[in-house]
Amino acid sequence: MGAAKQGASDVHIIGRDEGKLAAAKLEIEASSPATSCCTVRTMALNVMDEPAVRSYLKGFPDDSIDHLVTTPGGSARLGNLIANERTCADVRRQLDMKFFAQLAPVLAAGDKIKRGGSITMMSGVLSRRTGRGNDALAISNAAIECAVKCFANDYGYDGRMVRVNALSPGMTLTPVYGESEQMKTYQAKTAAKVPLQRNSIAEEQAHAVLFLMTNTFVTGHVLDCDGGHVVSP
Numbered sequence: 097m098g099a100a101k102q103g104a105s106d107v108h109i110i111g112r113d114e115g116k117l118a119a120a121k122l123e124i125e126a127s128s129p130a131t132s133c134c135t136v137r138t139m140a141l142n143v144m145d146e147p148a149v150r151s152y153l154k155g156f157p158d159d160s161i162d163h164l165v166t167t168p169g170g171s172a173r174l175g176n177l178i179a180n181e182r183t184c185a186d187v188r189r190q191l192d193m194k195f196f197a198q199l200a201p202v203l204a205a206g207d208k209i210k211r212g213g214s215i216t217m218m219s220g221v222l223s224r225r226t227g228r229g230n231d232a233l234a235i236s237n238a239a240i241e242c243a244v245k246c247f248a249n250d251y252g253y254d255g256r257m258v259r260v261n262a263l264s265p266g267m268t269l270t271p272v273y274g275e276s277e278q279m280k281t282y283q284a285k286t287a288a289k290v291p292l293q294r295n296s297i298a299e300e301q302a303h304a305v306l307f308l309m310t311n312t313f314v315t316g317h318v319l320d321c322d323g324g325h326v327v328s329p
Contacts, residue, residue: 099163099309100124100134106124107136110152114140130280144192146200158207163309165216168197177231192233194323195239202247202260214259215251216308217244219318221325222268237264241318259315261308266322268296291324 098115107124109115111179128134133242143149143166172190173267174182198217209215244262245259267286273279287295304321308314320326 098299098306099207100128100136102306102310103129104134109133109136109254110139110143111141112136112140113241124211143197143200146196146204149200150204153201153204153208156208159210161205161208161213162210163203163214163216164205164209165305165327166201167218167308169194169218169220171233175229182232187232187235191236191239194236195243198240199243202243209251209256209258211255212257212312214261214309215244215247216305217260217262219262219264221264221320221322223264223318223328225328244318245316252315252323259308259312261314261316262318262319263301263304263308264320264322265301265304266290266296266325268298268301268321270298287323289325290322290328294323296321296323 109117109120109124111120117140121136121138123211124136125134139152141148141152158305170193172193174180174186174190202217205215217240219224219237219240222234223241226234241262241264244267245261247260252261267283269283273283283295287293301321306321308317308319312321
């Protein structure tokens with residue numbers, strides 16, 4: 097929606113739920129300034145299905161995508177890998193849900209990204225403040241942050257100058273967490289731990305993504321938008 101507000105003329109959104117995609121399409125179109133018309137295209141697609149992702153992106157002409165943003169990040173809820181006697185297959189499931197689900201479009205985009213364009217991936221605070229009981233998710237976040245440093249070189253040189261970065265958000269209040277009392281208690285504890293004494297809202301994370309999309313001298317960077325989580329005592 098932030099891109100539409102800034103005058104983007106063509107926005108593509110991908111997700112598994114056609115109903116949510118339709119609602120998002122209407123919201124984005126409504127946010128577009130009266131002086132510009134934003135066309136919003138939707139595609140119901142599971143990004144864990146790499147062949148489907150490649151087939152979809154193959155339909156775009158070379159040098160036609162200005163910015164690619166990847167946001168998949170579900171939790172497999174594996175907890176403490178040792179105490180819960182998890183297996184490599186369990187960890188692979190988490191990597192599929194967060195790391196490979198974002199890696200697939202980044203690899204498939206290839207020559208579709210315009211010279212001077214950008215790619216923004218999504219990691220999370222657990223990569224550097226792991227705590228206990230979030231092992232596989234922390235590993236997935238760390239893999240994403242390492243990947244953007246590699247891809248900043250792979251996509252940057254040879255005249256391409258495509259910027260690749262990651263946003264590392266703190267706890268952000270979105271419907272994905274549900275409304276259970278247990279979750280509300282967890283979110284309250286999380287807010288109390290950070291210097292700003294609150295959790296983020298989605299608009300703040302979107303603002304950070306727009307910065308990474310539009311600042312033309314930032315690449316290979318992990319931007320923390322976490323209320324001070326990584327510096328908290």
